[in-house]
Amino acid sequence: MLQARHVSISFGGLKAVDDASLAVPAGSITSLIGPNGAGKSTLFGILSGFLEPDAGSVSFLGQEVTGLAPHRICRLGMTRTFQLAQPFAGQTVRENIAVGSHLHRAQRKAALAHAESIALRVGLSGRLDRPARDLTIAGRKRLELARALATEPKLLLLDEVLAGLNPQEVSEMSPVIRSIRDGGVTVLMIEHVMQAVMNLSEHTWVLNNGQLIAEGKPADVTRDPRVIEAYLGRGAAERLRTSGNEAHA
Amino acid sequence: MKTLYAILVLCGAVALLPAFVSSGVVLNLVIMTLYATLLGQAWNILAGFGGQYSFGHAAFFGTGAYASAALQVHFGVNAWLCLPFAIVCGAAVGALVGALSFRYGLRGSYFALVTLAFAEVFRILANSVKFTGGGVGLLVPLKSSALDFQFQGKAGFLYVILALTLAGFLLSWWLKHSRYGAWLTAVRDNEDSAAALGVDAFRVKLQAIVISAGLMAAGGAFYVQYFQYIDPHLAYGPAVSVEALLGPIVGGLGTVFGPLLGAAALKLLGELTRNLMGDAPGVSLMIYGAVLIAMVTFLPRGIGGLFQRLAAKAP
Ligand SMILES: Nc1ncnc2c1ncn2[C@@H]1O[C@H](COP(=O)(O)OP(=O)(O)OP(=O)(O)O)[C@@H](O)[C@H]1O
Ligand SMILES: [Mg+2]
Numbered sequence: 001m002l003q004a005r006h007v008s009i010s011f012g013g014l015k016a017v018d019d020a021s022l023a024v025p026a027g028s029i030t031s032l033i034g035p036n037g038a039g040k041s042t043l044f045g046i047l048s049g050f051l052e053p054d055a056g057s058v059s060f061l062g063q064e065v066t067g068l069a070p071h072r073i074c075r076l077g078m079t080r081t082f083q084l085a086q087p088f089a090g091q092t093v094r095e096n097i098a099v100g101s102h103l104h105r106a107q108r109k110a111a112l113a114h115a116e117s118i119a120l121r122v123g124l125s126g127r128l129d130r131p132a133r134d135l136t137i138a139g140r141k142r143l144e145l146a147r148a149l150a151t152e153p154k155l156l157l158l159d160e161v162l163a164g165l166n167p168q169e170v171s172e173m174s175p176v177i178r179s180i181r182d183g184g185v186t187v188l189m190i191e192h193v194m195q196a197v198m199n200l201s202e203h204t205w206v207l208n209n210g211q212l213i214a215e216g217k218p219a220d221v222t223r224d225p226r227v228i229e230a231y232l233g234r235g236a237a238e239r240l241r242t243s244g245n246e247a248h249a
Numbered sequence: 250m251k252t253l254y255a256i257l258v259l260c261g262a263v264a265l266l267p268a269f270v271s272s273g274v275v276l277n278l279v280i281m282t283l284y285a286t287l288l289g290q291a292w293n294i295l296a297g298f299g300g301q302y303s304f305g306h307a308a309f310f311g312t313g314a315y316a317s318a319a320l321q322v323h324f325g326v327n328a329w330l331c332l333p334f335a336i337v338c339g340a341a342v343g344a345l346v347g348a349l350s351f352r353y354g355l356r357g358s359y360f361a362l363v364t365l366a367f368a369e370v371f372r373i374l375a376n377s378v379k380f381t382g383g384g385v386g387l388l389v390p391l392k393s394s395a396l397d398f399q400f401q402g403k404a405g406f407l408y409v410i411l412a413l414t415l416a417g418f419l420l421s422w423w424l425k426h427s428r429y430g431a432w433l434t435a436v437r438d439n440e441d442s443a444a445a446l447g448v449d450a451f452r453v454k455l456q457a458i459v460i461s462a463g464l465m466a467a468g469g470a471f472y473v474q475y476f477q478y479i480d481p482h483l484a485y486g487p488a489v490s491v492e493a494l495l496g497p498i499v500g501g502l503g504t505v506f507g508p509l510l511g512a513a514a515l516k517l518l519g520e521l522t523r524n525l526m527g528d529a530p531g532v533s534l535m536i537y538g539a540v541l542i543a544m545v546t547f548l549p550r551g552i553g554g555l556f557q558r559l560a561a562k563a564p
Pocket of ligand 1: 039
């Protein structure tokens with residue numbers, strides 16, 4: 001459904017994304033993991049049209065979308081959320097979601113009604129008339145998700161919608177994400193909460209220093225020595241193995 | 250819906266005014282208040298609803314004024330026909346300014362400065378070109394007939410400016426209740442989020458400045474008919490730009506009634522200071538400045554916001 005081929009981008013001297021190729025199959029929940037500063041959000045920026053890559057190409061539903069403006073990509077059916085939730089602060093939750101609903105609905109009434117139904121799906125029904133600025137972090141993450149969902153995307157790019165939530169909130173959000181996929185929306189999610197990655201995604205990609213270093217089933221990937229080293233530092237896999245052996249002995 | 254009724258009742262009441270009031274002073278005060286409301290409404294569409302703060306709305310006002318005046322003076326065109334022409338010219342200048350600044354992603358103070366620069370360039374041009382009468386300005390030929398958009402008394406002008414303000418009210422109301430308005434306020438509040446939700450921010454802002462400039466140009470054309478005279482300073486000077494932005498800021502940014510509340514409050518204040526201190530030059534500007542500082546400090550959401558807060562507190 002989504003394919004990135006050899007995309008690279010640098011900021012000054014820093015190669016934030018370096019020759020990364022990745023694919024997201026339709027109907028899946030795919031995750032993108034990696035340590036802080038690995039370039040995950042930057043890669044999202046490229047996929048969604050906010051950043052133009054220095055090299056490489058992105059195609060969505062068989063169509064070349066490299067360098068296309070974000071709103072054009074959204075209209076093709078790919079919508080993103082932001083790691084730092086960016087609500088329309090002065091507007092109510094309902095009005096926030098309705099902006100997404102308007103993509104396919106010209107009538108104000110229809111958009112507001114649709115926004116309500118979306119709020120129900122993500123658990124924001126009780127806060128429809130609150131100004132978005134009054135929401136907690138968890139509420140803002142839900143709103144971010146709701147707005148994106150309201151555009152009725154085929155592919156949803158979620159940038160850490162679970163970060164900053166407590167364990168209970170995470171366990172409330174996870175079924176929401178699964179139900180979105182079950183509703184026919186493909187999901188690509190950046191996530192640090194490993195438990196959620198394991199639970200939710202069928203396939204995961206690992207980014208480190210701008211490079212994709214591993215992919216596969218989450219359970220397999222987390223055992224990959226390269227991935228362990230990326231997270232814990234050079235030699236960590238070796239140390240873990242030997243300490244594991246000692247424990248066995 | 251409630252807002253719409255309020256608009257219609259209000260405008261209906263003002264329309265009945267000439268039947269009961271014959272004082273030219275009072276009618277003039279009402280006309281000037283509505284005129285300031287119109288300028289405020291125009292600015293409010295772009296800045297209040299769209300978040301693009303212009304310091305140079307005179308560029309659109311002056312273009313409307315000169316378009317109308319020049320057609321009448323040089324070609325003898327009927328003044329009523331000049332009005333739509335003036336609106337189109339103002340809107341075209343709006344499109345030009347918008348296309349240039351929004352294409353290059355100018356925001357905030359950069360956008361404000363560019364609009365100010367445009368107004369100044371136009372002022373200098375108007376000062377030096379024959380077509381606009383140079384520094385002397387243009388005097389619209391006296392006709393004193395309603396068929397020529399000139400009236401014997403004040404009532405005729407009152408109806409015209411009332412109709413224009415009504416158009417401004419309806420536009421503002423529409424922004425509160427339409428997809429376009431939702432997109433515009435979304436761009437104002439967060440352009441990246443809006444883009445991620447499929448909103449073409451460039452296009453939305455461009456449309457806003459075109460509408461805003463068109464309305465502002467209508468104000469310019471009205472000015473020319475009412476005072477029958479225009480010169481570069483009146484048309485493109487900073488006073489008009491300030492008048493356009495002061496009302497909505499005082500009355501309530503991005504609201505339907507903000508420009509009216511602000512215009513009325515400022516007119517009242519202006520009359521008071523004039524009665525108290527006479528016509529000393531600069532006094533009114535100082536008062537305006539002080540009011541602006543006070544508003545921004547204590548009532549960031551304007552008089553309208555104050556009413557809302559009081560209404561929310563009331564049991
Ligand atoms: N606009 C920018 N200008 C300069 N450097 C940037 C810019 N955006 C990102 N970077 C740098 O690129 C690198 C990758 O950043 P990115 O935000 O993509 O990481 P991330 O994987 O999303 O990290 P996190 O898990 O902390 O969100 C970082 O070193 C960051 O400082
Ligand atoms: Mg990130």
